[in-house]
Amino acid sequence: MKCQRSHQRYSLITIALLTLCCALPSQAKTESDASQYDLAIVNTSIISPERNEILANSVVLLRAGRIAAIVPKASKYNAANTLDGNGQYLLPGLIDSHVHLYHATGLKPRYTDHFDKLYAAYMQQMPRSYLYHGFTTIIETNADQETNDNFSKIDIRPDLAHCGAGLVLSDGYMASEIPEGQLLKYAPNFLYDHFRDAYLPEGVDPTEHSPHATVANIAASGAICVKLYYEEALWMPGGAPDIKLPSKEILTEVVTEAHALGLTVIMHATSPNGHQMAREIGVDVISHGPWDWLENNYNSATIPESINQSLFATANSKIDIQPTISSLQHTASLFKPDLLVRPELQHVLPAPFIDYLKSDAQIQREIFINIFGHAINDQPSSESVALSITQMIKRYKRMVGILAENGAHLLLGTDTSSGGFGWGNPPGLNGYWEILDWAESGVPLEVIFSAATIDNARAFGLQNEIGSVEVGKKANLLLSQANPLKNLDAYNKITTVILNGKVLPRETLSATSMR
Helix, strand or coil: CCCCCCCCCCCHHHHHHHHHHHHCHHHHCCHHHHCCEEEEEEEEEECCCCCCCCEEEEEEEEECCEEEEEEECCCCCCEEEEEEEEEEEEEECEEEEEECCCCCCCCCHHHCCCHHHHHHHHHHHHHHHHHHCCEEEEEECCCCHHHHHHHHCCCCCCEEEECCCCCCECCCHHHHCCCCCCHHHHCCCCECCCCCCCCCCCCCCHHHHCHHHHHHHHHHCCCCEEEEEECCCCCCCCCCCCCCCCCHHHHHHHHHHHHHCCCEEEEEECCHHHHHHHHHHCCCEEECCCCCCCCCCCCCCCCCHHHHHHHHHHHCCCCEEECCHHHHHHHHHHHCCCHHHCHHHHHCCCHHHHHHHHCHHHHHHHHHHHHHHHHHCCCCCHHHHHHHHHHHHHHHHHHHHHHHHCCCEECCCCCECCCCCCCCCCCCHHHHHHHHHHHHHCCCHHHHHHHCCHHHHHHCCCCCCCCCCCCCCECCEEEECCCCCCCHHHHHCEEEEEECCEEEEHHHHCHHHHC
């Protein structure tokens, strides 16, 4: 069974031992051993989510890509190199726990004759863009193995963890997007719901698509998590399509199998019913908030009482939730003409890619209005649909605020880049925008910091490797000119990224440095 998050402090004995080991490294090593640190980080103030106070006047010593020791400034040590923090704050690297590497924001073959060239340029810059904004670890929640393999071959990139391919129900929403008769081709590890008369391709052995078999296949791919879907598609024009939903029994079996293998279970759910199902079957993480419901009036500022109750129930559960305000902002980007001229965009997207978004990609707005306009506004136009979506996002931010006020376990995940209409999910920068949206929603700064670091690590079983500035953990660190517990600018005043012990000046990660 996967352990739930614990907020207990170390025992006094453990703290004493750690303090002794950190403060007196020379007593535990010979003189020759202690002289072999790779890097000493000096003149910083350490801010880490497990600490109650800032740790000043300390030196962080790295060896073989890990934090080998944290010692008082006056300690004797010998390091091959020294990094002077010049009074900056030393932070743990950030974690985005919901990404999709294979999508390039706003790019589709049907919109341009230069898809391959633009896609290649995007994929080359994308890893650096995450690092530019401090994300040293990303978690792909619906993996494409070839994309993962290509990403992993890149020298300078964030650490990558993944959930394998999402567990597609044979007759659910995700399967409805697959060409008829090609389920095995596009979702070879699909889930068969044997508790009802579910669709099963002719000649297929149902035991090969049971929870036991499919979860085992995901684990064998090197995944740390399993992704489920409970998508009612209430947002579709004309109402929800004729798709099936997974039974509670089949989902419970998946959760049991995943937990038996130590895998985190994450469920895509955007409706109150989906959130209720997630709570009942005991998933670990809910992806997205309950922003879709029957007879949803996008123009209304009112949060229905039933939605408030759903928010309270999720907040009071032990389940983590990724609000992913960015998922909605992605669609809203269609109606934000200023977005593509913002100066920060040049650091995360290649110049030709931005030019494409300003030109050929603009046709998406008209297509979106033609398909979804009447479902959003009775008199759809670019202006009226934009106002409706803006109102919906304002309302959703208030919902996120309610989650935070009631103690929900929030995780920073951005859904970068979602594949729908829009271009509002630029890698790395989207994480910063998500943080700003959280703050505007009323999420406290200390909650944001923990959600982007140690809480994300704990939720996915990575807390012994990343998420804080502690001895033994990976040396994935950031130098920032501001304190994230007091100032949101800290997330955009990063000067240096330290990735597995390697020092990367931020400016070298910008797309402008590749030109």
